[in-house]
Amino acid sequence: MKDLGRLLRPQSIAVLGSGWAENVILQCQKMGFDGPIWPVHPKRDQVGGLRAYASLADLPGVPDATFIGVNRHATVDVVRDLAAMGAGGGICFASGWTEAGEAGLQADLVAAAGEMPILGPNCYGVINYLDGALLWPDQHGGQRVARGVALLSQSSNIILNLTMQARALPVAYVACLGNAAQVGLAELAGALLADPRVTAIGMYVEGIDDAPGFAALAEAARAAGKGVVCIKSGKTALSQATAASHTASLAGGGAASSAFLRQAGVAEVNTLAELVEVLKIFHTHGPQIGPRLCSLSCSGGEAGLVADLAAPHGIDFPEVAPSVAASLGEILGPIVTISNPLDYHTFIWGDGPRTTDVFRTMLADYDAGLFIIDPPRPDRCDPSSFQPALDAIVAAAKATCKPAFPVSSLPENFDEPLAQSLMQQGITPLMGLETALAALRAAQTAAGQAGWRPVQATPARETALLSEVEAKALLAASGVAVPRGVSAPTLSGLDAAQLVPPFALKGLGFAHKTEAGAVRLGVTSLDGQAEMPGASGYLLEEMVSGAVAEVLLGLRRDPVYGLSLTLGMGGVTAEVLADTVTLIWPVTEAEVQGALRRLKLWPLLDGYRGRPRADVTALADMALRLGALMSADPGLEEIEINPVLLRESGAVAVDALVRRAI
Incomplete structure (x- = not known):
């Protein structure tokens, strides 16, 4: 691992180039960077109002970080010179490398850097809002902070847009990877998280270059009490492997990446708004919140809307305990129906102590609470009547030590100054009800299993299909029942x-x-x-008799995540049903059985309406046996059994497809 400390937290900065370099200087000055900035230009006396030096050799010191805003061929020479003088690292801004078919030139760049870290090439740069150091050639929307989250992206425009958020998310770092020729995703993320002032990290990821390294990063972040949240793009593209099986299509696209992130303990979201809201939760409350949620609002319509919008996210609201209901009834009176979500009406509106009693009493029995509240816009209205309710949320959170989330129905209904004021009090306002629910669900992501790492991925290779006779002999030798x-x-x-x-x-x-x-x-x-x-x-x-259900079981080499396991409803309609779950190997029996319970048609396996229960333990055992077989035999590329016939006791592999590398 390279030491990225000087590059990310520089005491001195060098900039090369003209227009882009001037922008870097301007952004550093606006952010209050107090170290020296040394422009380097062979033909100009000044750049950005600062004295320019004709060459790197003329600098008064060795720069910790350098923004290299020159053409790609000159970039290679500059990097070589920086490495030779012991510089701390460089941002390689120019494009036209591997992404343009110039893999050789990019290899030359990496060789020129040696042990000196470089980001890019084709990279926008890094912003350090903690120390005011910006190797960034453009405008941005951030401000100085004492602590906050890191944003990391493989797309410069995506991360630039994120800096413009007005949702009160404190941002400590912004970093781009570009082509990641030398420093990869996990390495840069780890370096950002190593700063004790960083509370969490959010990533926009187009591709994961080192799945075991990424899993290790996620585990280290959790151990440090820091959450990781990710948008994984490109999930709709099917795998490039030959789709000889149902598994190849059903486990293609985002199924494997989502399974990997879940097992690594990374929160996955689909939108930039969700990314920001989850990061706010992690910044304030750490990497995970509990599953038991309550919701409070002063409107029956809001309570109903919360319940309706929560269901698609898999969020339910546990019933109010009898003792809690009795206490709430005493405060609210007989007209209010005590339930979760709770419509507490407006009888107590403006009464700070009674509102605090209601909020505290309800929140104390749950892991976290949603408080639906839409303060009036301050430019046209007087929001003062809402202050007692906001104060009650703060008081309830402090009294119970539970997360209390003010949630606005529409994202624009929390103005930024109010949201920032709440964040400074340890209260995380969530903006937009549907986004808030998606963010809360993502923030409940599993903690991940300590020490879990995917198996090493193998490059794509030619394969041959075994005959079914050969395939079943292989299965039988592993202890799998066949006809x-x-x-x-x-x-x-x-x-x-x-x-x-x-x-x-x-x-x-x-x-x-x-x-x-x-x-x-x-x-x-x-x-x-x-x-x-x-x-x-x-x-x-x-023919096998006594079958309760037909299921699909497939394992296949994944070019990124090593080995994926897909389980679902099988038979000739497997792709029509498309009811499958995917896991990344290695897995445990408990994880397999837990995954099966996520199937939409799980009730058909679990005795729906008096049907016999299928022996899912036998199915899990079969999956573990075949996973162990593929782990031990790197020549095996894919095993699919469709269908596995599940009986009340036992499972039989009726049809088998096996591909082996040639």
Whole structure:
């Protein structure tokens, strides 16, 4: 790991170039950077009102951080010179490297840097709002802070837009990765989180270059009490691997990345607004809030809206305990129905002590509370009548030591000065009801398992499909139950004497037998059976009886996350149902069973309306056996069983597709 301290927290800054360099100087001066800034330009006496030096060799000292705003070919020479003089690091601003087909030039840049850290190339830069150091060639919307969150992005425009937020999020650092030729995502994130003044980190991620390193980063952040929240872009693109199986399509796109983030203990969100709101929660309350939420509002309409909007996010509101309900009833009177969400009406509006009693009594029995409140806009209205309710929220939070979130129905209904005032009191206002609910759900992300790391990913490679006979022999050797059967190169060569009908007759050599017409079920005799065109051989198996459900189980190498496990409702309609969950290996039996409970059709496996319960423990055991098999045999590229027939006791792999590297 490189030491990024001097680059991120410089005492001295050098800038190279003209227009872009002038912008860097201006931004540093506006932010109050108190160290020396040394412009370097071979033809100008001054840049940005400061004395310019003709070359790096003429500088009065060795710069801690350098903004390199020259063309790409000159950038390589500058980086080499900086490294030779012992500089702390550089921002490589120019574009035209690997992203433009110039991989060789980018390799030259990395070689020139040696051990000196560089960000980029094709990188906008870094803003340090803690110390006023900006290696940033543009406007931004931030201000000096004593502590706050870090923002890290692989897109310069996305992160520039984030600096313009007016939601009272205190931002300590802004950093771009660019092409990440030398310093990668996990390394830069780790360096930002190492600053004790940083409370959490939010990332816009286009690609994860080191999944085990990223998982280690997330664990270290949690251990330090700092939350990690991420937007992962590109989730709609399917995997580039050949889609010979249902698993390849069902686990493509964002399924694997979302599974990885969940298991690594990273909060995942979909929008920039959600990213900001989760970061506010983490900044104030740490990396996780509890699952038991209450909601309070002075309107039945608001209470109903909260309940309706919460449901799609998987948020429910536990009932009010009888003792708490009794206490609330004494304060609010008999007309108010005590429930969660609670409509406390307006009988106590403006009465600070009674409002505080209600808020404190309700909040004390939950992990966190939502307080729906939309203060009037101060430019046209008098918001003073809302102050007792806001004060009561603050008092309830302090009395219970529980997170209390003022939530506005619309994001613009909290003006920034009011939001900043609340944040300074340790109260996190959340802006926009639906965004707030999504943020709260994300902030409840699992803590992650200590020491969990995905297996090392392997590059894409050519593969060959095993015959079903070979595939099932492999499964059986791992302790997976398969139907009894016989195989032969020709239909006439099949000997069913030792099998009990009815049979399943299959033609070999097809990835999808049903579509090829290569499956016949309920066969009682081979007499009169016609050949299957295109079959390379035949497999005759006893049909499995007593099945409660058909499920899909698939494992496949992932080019980023190592090895993914997909489970879901199976059979020929697997892709139509698209009811699957994905995990990243390694996993435990408890994690597999927990994932199954996230299926929409889980009730069908769990005895819905008197149906027999499927043996999901046997399914989990099968998944663990096959995961161990693929971990031990790096040549295996994919195993899919569709369907696995689940009985009340036991599970049988009825159809198997296995691909091996060649």
